[in-house]
Amino acid sequence: MATKIILTIKQNLEEKYGTKFPDLEKLLTALIAADQKKGIETQVIYLDKELSTFSEKDCKDAVDNLYKKYTPDYLMIFGAQDIVPFQELDNPLFTPESDSDQFIQSDLPYASESPYSNDCNSFTNPTRVIGRLPDLPGKGDLGYVKILINNIIKSKPISSKRPPDYFAVSASVWEKSTEQSINNIFGNIKKLLESPPAKGKYTADLLYPAFHFFNCHGGLNDTNYYGQKATSYPVALSAADLNHKITYGTVVAAECCYGAQILDKAEYGISIASNYLLNNALSFMGSSTIAYGPADGQGLADLICQYYLININNGASAGRAMLEARQRFLTESAPDLDPYELKTIAQFYILGDPSLQLIKPISTKSTFNTIENRRFNLVTKGLNLGAGISKTIKVEERPVASNYNEILSILKQADFNNDQQEMVFEVESSKENLFPKNLNFMGISPIENKVRFRVFQKEVYIKAPIRKIKTLVVKEINNQILGWKTYVSR
Amino acid sequence: MLADDQMKLKGKIIVKLFGEGTKSEHHAVYIDTAEGSYVLRKKGANPFESPDLKQMEGKEVTVEGTLDKYVFFAHIIEEK
Numbered sequence: 120m121a122t123k124i125i126l127t128i129k130q131n132l133e134e135k136y137g138t139k140f141p142d143l144e145k146l147l148t149a150l151i152a153a154d155q156k157k158g159i160e161t162q163v164i165y166l167d168k169e170l171s172t173f174s175e176k177d178c179k180d181a182v183d184n185l186y187k188k189y190t191p192d193y194l195m196i197f198g199a200q201d202i203v204p205f206q207e208l209d210n211p212l213f214t215p216e217s218d219s220d221q222f223i224q225s226d227l228p229y230a231s232e233s234p235y236s237n238d239c240n241s242f243t244n245p246t247r248v249i250g251r252l253p254d255l256p257g258k259g260d261l262g263y264v265k266i267l268i269n270n271i272i273k274s275k276p277i278s279s280k281r282p283p284d285y286f287a288v289s290a291s292v293w294e295k296s297t298e299q300s301i302n303n304i305f306g307n308i309k310k311l312l313e314s315p316p317a318k319g320k321y322t323a324d325l326l327y328p329a330f331h332f333f334n335c336h337g338g339l340n341d342t343n344y345y346g347q348k349a350t351s352y353p354v355a356l357s358a359a360d361l362n363h364k365i366t367y368g369t370v371v372a373a374e375c376c377y378g379a380q381i382l383d384k385a386e387y388g389i390s391i392a393s394n395y396l397l398n399n400a401l402s403f404m405g406s407s408t409i410a411y412g413p414a415d416g417q418g419l420a421d422l423i424c425q426y427y428l429i430n431i432n433n434g435a436s437a438g439r440a441m442l443e444a445r446q447r448f449l450t451e452s453a454p455d456l457d458p459y460e461l462k463t464i465a466q467f468y469i470l471g472d473p474s475l476q477l478i479k480p481i482s483t484k485s486t487f488n489t490i491e492n493r494r495f496n497l498v499t500k501g502l503n504l505g506a507g508i509s510k511t512i513k514v515e516e517r518p519v520a521s522n523y524n525e526i527l528s529i530l531k532q533a534d535f536n537n538d539q540q541e542m543v544f545e546v547e548s549s550k551e552n553l554f555p556k557n558l559n560f561m562g563i564s565p566i567e568n569k570v571r572f573r574v575f576q577k578e579v580y581i582k583a584p585i586r587k588i589k590t591l592v593v594k595e596i597n598n599q600i601l602g603w604k605t606y607v608s609r
Numbered sequence: 610m611l612a613d614d615q616m617k618l619k620g621k622i623i624v625k626l627f628g629e630g631t632k633s634e635h636h637a638v639y640i641d642t643a644e645g646s647y648v649l650r651k652k653g654a655n656p657f658e659s660p661d662l663k664q665m666e667g668k669e670v671t672v673e674g675t676l677d678k679y680v681f682f683a684h685i686i687e688e689k
Contacts, residue, residue: 215646217629219679336633338656339680345657352635352657376633388653409631420632576630590630606630 127197136259153272224407244505248438250473257383282306284328314346314355337375365398374420379405402471434480438473546570
C-alpha cells in the first residue's frame with residue numbers, strides 16, 4: 120500500500136480556526152478514510168513536537184526528520200504560508216532595478232534531502248514527491264477547506280484524451296513561444312487564445328477542458344493575469360472569471376509572474392490559484408515570484424510548466440509530475456545552471472494533494488511499473504543530479520575578460536552593444552569527484568578552472584515609447600567561450 | 610491615527626522601467642522617497658497600466674497605504 124503523510128502545525132491551525140479546529144480535524148480524518156479506500160495509508164502528523172520555534176529553519180528540519188522516519192510515497196503540506204511557511208531562498212538575480220524579488224518563496228527545499236539553507240544552489244537534488252494543500256491565509260475559512268478536501272475525497276482519475284482538450288491563454292506578445300509550448304503539450308494550437316483580443320469573462324464552455332495553461336503577465340498581490348500588445352495590458356483572466364465555471368478535476372499550469380501566489384482574501388481578494396481550487400480544480404502549478412522565459416523558442420518557465428502537464432497527462436500523480444518536471448528541467452540545464460535556471464527551479468510549486476492521479480495511465484504489463492521502483496529511481500536520479508550540479512555564485516568584483524574581443528563578437532551577433540550592464544556568476548567547481556586529475560578538456564583542466572556566466576542586459580527600442588529588454592548569457596571557462604543564449608524581453 | 614500596518618510616505622512620482630528582462634517588464638510608477646523608491650499602485654488597480662498615476666509624474670505627493678516587499682499599495686494619494 121502506498122503511504123502519505125500530511126504535515127501541518129497544530130498550534131497555528133488552532134489559533135486560526137479557534138472553536139472550528141475540531142471540525143477541521145474531522146475533515147482530515149475523512150480524507151484519511153477516503154485515501155484508505157484508494158489504497159493509500161495516510162497519517163496526519165503535527166510538526167509541533169519537532170519544533171522549538173516556527174521558523175523556516177525549524178520547519179525544514181522537522182520535515183526532514185519526519186520524512187526520514189516515515190519515508191512516505193507522498194508528502195502533503197497542509198495549510199497556506201501562515202500555517203507552514205514557505206522556505207524563503209535568496210534570489211540570485213535580485214537587483215532593485217531589474218529583478219525586485221529579494222527572496223523566492225519556495226517549497227523546493229521540502230522536496231530535498233539537503234539541510235536548511237537560503238541558497239537555491241543547495242536544492243538542485245529534489246527527490247521527494249510533495250505538494251501543498253493551502254487554506255486561505257488570514258482569517259480561517261473552514262468552508263474553503265471543506266470544499267478542497269471533499270474534492271480530493273471524490274477524485275478519480277479520468278481517461279486520457281489523445282490529444283487532450285485544453286484552455287490556454289497567452290499574452291499576444293508571447294504568441295510564438297506559447298505556440299511551441301502548447302504544441303509540445305497538446306499537439307495542436309487550435310484552441311490557444313491571445314490576449315488581447317481575449318479579455319477574460321470566458322464562458323463555461325471555453326473553460327470546460329480539464330487542462331488549463333497560461334503564459335501571461337502577473338503582478339504581486341494581484342488577482343488578475345494580464346495580456347499584452349504594445350503598451351496595452353488588458354486583463355486576460357480575473358479570479359472572479361472562474362466562479363462556478365471550472366470543470367471538476369481541472370489541472371492548471373501558469374507561467375505568469377506571481378502566478379501561484381496565495382493571498383489574504385480580506386487584504387487583496389482571493390488569488391487566481393486559490394480560486395481555481397475553490398472552483399473544483401485539483402492541481403495548480405505556478406510561480407511565487409517574477410518568472411522568466413527566453414527571447415526566442417523555449418526555456419525556463421516554458422519548460423517546467425509543459426513538463427508538468429505532459430507528466431500529468433501520462434498518468435503521473437500531481438506530486439510525481441512535479442518532481443519529474445523538476446528533475447527533467449535540471450537534467451536539461453545541468454551540469455552548470457545559469458542564475459535564471461536557478462531561480463526557475465526554486466520558484467515553481469504545486470498546490471493540491473500530491474497523491475492525486477488526475478489521468479489514468481496507459482496500462483503496461485511491465486513489472487517495473489511499481490510505486491516502489493518509481494520512487495527508488497526518482498530518489499537515485501535526484502541525488503545524482505545534485506551531485507553533478509555545481510553551485511552558481513554571483514561575483515561582486517567582475518573579472519576582466521581577456522577574451523574581450525570574442526565577447527564583443529558575441530555581443531555584436533546577438534545585436535548588443537559593448538556598454539550594457541553586466542553581471543558575472545561563477546560556478547564553484549565540484550568536479551574533483553568526477554574528473555580524473557590529469558584530464559584536460561580542449562586543453563583546459565575542468566578541475567582547475569571555473570565555468571563563468573556573463574549576463575548582459577540590453578534595452579531594445581521597438582517603436583517609441585515601447586521599450587523592451589533582452590538578456591544575453593555567455594558561458595565560458597578559462598576565457599574560452601562555450602556558448603551563449605538570450606532570454607526574455609517579454 | 611494610522612492602523613498598525615498603514616504607512617504614510619512623502620516623495621516624488623517617477624516613471625521608470627520595472628523588471629528589466631523579466632516577464633513583468635513594463636514602465637511602472639514609483640514613489641521616490643528619502644528612504645528609497647517603491648512601485649506605487651492603487652489597491653486593486655491594474656499593475657501594468659496606471660494612466661492616472663503616470664499623469665502625476667514629477668509631482669510631490671503624500672501617500673497612505675501598506676508596503677509589501679517593493680510595492681506600496683496606496684489608498685490615499687494627495688498632491689502637495
